[in-house]
Amino acid sequence: MLIDWNNFTPWTALAGGALIGVASSLFILLNGRIAGITGIVGGLFRPIVHDAGWRIAFIIGLMIAPLSWQLFFPLPDIKIEASYSLLAVAGLVVGLGARYGSGCTSGHGVCGIARLSPRSIIATLAFMSTGFLTVYIMRHLIGA
Amino acid sequence: MRKRLGNITALIFALLSGLIFGLGLILAGMANPAKVLAFLDLTGLWDPSMALVMGGAIAVGLVAFRIAGKRSLSFLGLPINLPTSRIIDKRLVFGALVFGMGWGLVGICPAPAFVLLGTGSIKGIIFVIAMLIGMGIYELLESRRK
Numbered sequence: 001m002l003i004d005w006n007n008f009t010p011w012t013a014l015a016g017g018a019l020i021g022v023a024s025s026l027f028i029l030l031n032g033r034i035a036g037i038t039g040i041v042g043g044l045f046r047p048i049v050h051d052a053g054w055r056i057a058f059i060i061g062l063m064i065a066p067l068s069w070q071l072f073f074p075l076p077d078i079k080i081e082a083s084y085s086l087l088a089v090a091g092l093v094v095g096l097g098a099r100y101g102s103g104c105t106s107g108h109g110v111c112g113i114a115r116l117s118p119r120s121i122i123a124t125l126a127f128m129s130t131g132f133l134t135v136y137i138m139r140h141l142i143g144a
Numbered sequence: 145m146r147k148r149l150g151n152i153t154a155l156i157f158a159l160l161s162g163l164i165f166g167l168g169l170i171l172a173g174m175a176n177p178a179k180v181l182a183f184l185d186l187t188g189l190w191d192p193s194m195a196l197v198m199g200g201a202i203a204v205g206l207v208a209f210r211i212a213g214k215r216s217l218s219f220l221g222l223p224i225n226l227p228t229s230r231i232i233d234k235r236l237v238f239g240a241l242v243f244g245m246g247w248g249l250v251g252i253c254p255a256p257a258f259v260l261l262g263t264g265s266i267k268g269i270i271f272v273i274a275m276l277i278g279m280g281i282y283e284l285l286e287s288r289r290k
Contacts (some may be wrong), residue, residue, distance in 0.1 A: 007182060009173055012192040016172025017200025023165035024201065025208030030157045032218035032225055035165060037254035041276070045283045053151070054158040061162020062255060063262035068163060071171050076170065078260070079178035080267040082250040091257075091271040093246030095278020098254060101239025104167075105253045108240070109198060112227075114205025115213070119232055126237050127244030131214075134248025135184040138277035 024111050027058070036107020037062075038098040101127070154220055166259045175259045177251030184248055234249040 024035040031054060033040075040055045068074055080088065098104040101123050103112065108127070112120020148176035148257050166175075173179040174197055209226075218224050247253050252260065260268025 001186065002189050004182060004191045007179070007191045009193050014200040015170050016170070016174065017197035017203050018223050019168030019171060020165055020197070021201040021204025023168060024205050025213040026157065027161040028162065028218070030218055030220045031154055031161065031206055031220040034225065034227065035161060036223070037258070042279055045279060053155050055151065057155045057158035058162035059176060059258055061159040062166040062258040065163055065166025065170060065259050066263045068265045073248055075263065076173065076176065078176045078220045078263065078265070080250070080260070080265065080290035081178065082267070084267070084270055086241070087250055087267055088274040090246045090249035090252065091274025092278040094253065095241055095248070095275035096245070096282050097242030097246055099279050099282035100184065100235050102236060103242050104243060104255070104256045106153045110201045110205060111209070114202045115209045115226065116209045117227070119230065119236055122232050123236055123240040126240035126248060130241045130244030132186050133186045134245050135181055136187060138249065139185055140187055
């Protein structure tokens, strides 16, 4: 294993991670909700009265993050190499899989592990392993 | 009137939580799909940053969820909704395996997808629309199952 020391950013990673932790903590302690994006968005497909507002508010919060960031700092590099068609396929697979698995990186990977939930630990191990495997196949076997 | 004000407070904190979450993703570099893929590329030049992002987030969350677990109402007086299911079934495992495949294809998962949408990136828009369609297909399949 070769570590990419030039691009490894331990301090901003830890600080950004801590911010994500603070957001998840605020959300459970004030709103009483898990900051799992799949669950938050998925719930909008089953409209229950008085249940949509907080979901939409959280999503808007995520969406205005880049603009708010730009009020103070230039936005860091964002590079999406994938083609439009690959993005469409991946988006479809992510949406379907995350709903079947009841969560994604935020709900299982952060909140679930922080709750020490066995379900979330299993789910995180599962999606991490296919994540690693897919990148291995795409980059080193197919060479796409 | 008091209930309505309570609702507005809850909405403001939901917005704030989403905003802080998004700023955390940007600071951590996780809004950049190339950096996420660099973490998932174990056999290439490996960027371990994402492990520290998750570690930092979990460390903070451990304290909050410990407190939340002992309460039935939040500090705003709202019910605390913690998942109660403990079943590890095929749906959970296969769903997560499939999600990981999609994630590994492009390096985007649901939270960063909405941050990318907020940057106005066309690629972000395409991903989010496809993801919403995927979630819609799930709902359709679920409603047929019943």
